[in-house]
Amino acid sequence: MSAPINVRDLVPGTSVVLADGAVAEIVTNPGDGMWLFARYLTSPRDPTLVGQEEMIFAPDVVALGRSAVV
C-alpha cells in the first residue's frame, strides 16, 4: 500500500488518479484535507462521469497525474 497523499497541498489544475482507475482534475480545494472538488477526465468504470464535477474523498486519491503550473 502506497503512502497516503496529502490532498490539502494540491492546487487546482492538478490531476489525480482515483482508486477505480479514473482520472480527475482538481477544480477547487477546500483545504480541509478530506475533500477535493474535481472534474472527471476519464472514468473506465462509468464513462458517463467524464466531464462531471464531483467531490472526491481523500482516500480515493491513489496517485498524482499532471501537476498544475503555479
Added chain:
Amino acid sequence: MAVNGKRGYRSGLLNLGVGEISREIFVNEDIYAEEQERIFARAWLHVGHESQIPKPGDYFVSSMGEESVILCRDRAGRIHVFLNSCRHRGMKVCRYDEGSTTVFTCPYHGWSYGTDGRLVGVPYFREAYHSRLDKEKWGLVEVAQLCNYKGSIWATWDTAAPPLTEYLGDFTRFLDLQLDGWDGREGQAEVLGGIQKWLVPCNWKFPAENFSGDTYHNISHRSVDLAGIGPSGAGRRDMGERDASRKLHVCIPDRGHQTILYVLPAGKLPPPAYMNAPIVAEYFRHCAEERRRRRGDESRLIGAPGEIFPNTALLSRQPRTMAAWHPRGPHQTECWRWFFVDRDAPTEVKQFLRDYYIRYSGPAGMTEQDDMENWNYAHAASRGTIARRHPYNYDQGRGTAVADYEYQGLRVPGEVIDLTEVQSSEQPMRNFYRRWAEFMEADDWSQLATWRSGERKAAE
C-alpha cells in the same frame, strides 16, 4: 425546591407583587435545564452582525443558548444560521471562531456540507450507501426563522415565534439607537475588531438583570469614576448629556424588554464631548447636528444600558456595544461583547473609540470588571442551603410606573419611571422576570404573544 406540576413560577418562586424572587431560579439545576427548552429554544436570540461575514463563504461561529451555531453567507450571498453539529454523529463541523470556506467538513467521518447547509459530500456514497442516502434530508439543521435587522442577525428555533419586529414591539426604537448611525442614517453600524469572549462564574440572569437597567449599583463603579477612565482623562464622558436630560426606566411590559433612557430637553443638542481629541469631538458634533436634522425630536433620545429578552444587552452610547449572555450551566455564563462604530467614520475616530471601548467594557474594561466581581460573588453566596431560603428584594418603585410618558412633546413608549429625582427603580428587573416566568409557564407562542389578543400586561 418546589416547582409544582403546573409550573408555578409566579406563584412559587416569583412574588412580584411584593418584590421578591427566590434565589432558586439562579442556582437550581432543574430550572436551568427547563430554561434551555422553554426560553432559549423559543425566543429570538442575537447571533451576530452582517459586517462579520461580508463575502460569500464567510462564517462566524456563534451560540444560541448552550448550542454552537454557524452564521454564514452562502455562495449566492444569502445569510444562514445552522446548528454546528454533523447530522451523522454530531461532531462540530466547524471548530474555528471565524473564517471563509467552501464547505464545512466533519472531521469525524467526513460528511461535508455546503455553505447553504446542503449535504454535498458523503464518503463512500456509492459503495457503502449504494447511492441511496437522501442527501436533501440530511443537511445541516437550520434555524426556523432568521432576521437581518439593520445588519444585526437574529434567529429562533421556533417556527411559531412572531416576526422579530413584532417580538421587539416598541423596543425596536431603542435597538435603532444601537444600529443606526450617529448622524441619524439607518443601519450604519459595523463591528469594530473581534468579539471579546470570557467566562464568569454566575448564572446568565445576573448580567441580563444588570443590563436591564440597574442604576442602583453605580456605587460599584465609584472607583472607576474617581480614577477617570473617560476619554478626557477625568470622570465619565457622558456626564454633560446625562446631567442635561431626564433619566428614565422604560419597560415594554408584554415583551420583557427594558432599558435606561435619557431624553434631552426640546431643542437641545448633546453637550460637547471628547474635547481632548479634536477630530473625534468634531466628528460627534457634526453627527449630532445631522442627527437632529434627519430625526427631528427623536434625536433627543440617548440610549443607555438595556436588555432584549432573554440574553441580549444593548449599550448604545457609552461605549457602543452589544453583549450576549450565553448560559453555560446554572453556575457559569459566557459573555460575548460586540463593539460598534459607524462604518464610514474616519479611521482616527475608529482607533480612538477602540481604545476607549476596551478600557471601559469587556473582560479588561475597568467598569465591566466591577460588574463581574459582583455577579461572581453574589452567585456563589446564593448557592447554599441556608442562602436559598431567603429571596432577593426587588421592591424599588413598585406601583409608580406610568404609561404614555411625555417630556416636552416627546412621547416615550411602554411603562416609564422617571428616575431624575428618585434615582433608581427595579421596574426593569420585575419586567424581565415577569416575562421569564411567562416563558417558563407557557406551552407555546399562542400563550406568549399576549398582545395579539389585546391583553395588556403590567410588569407587576
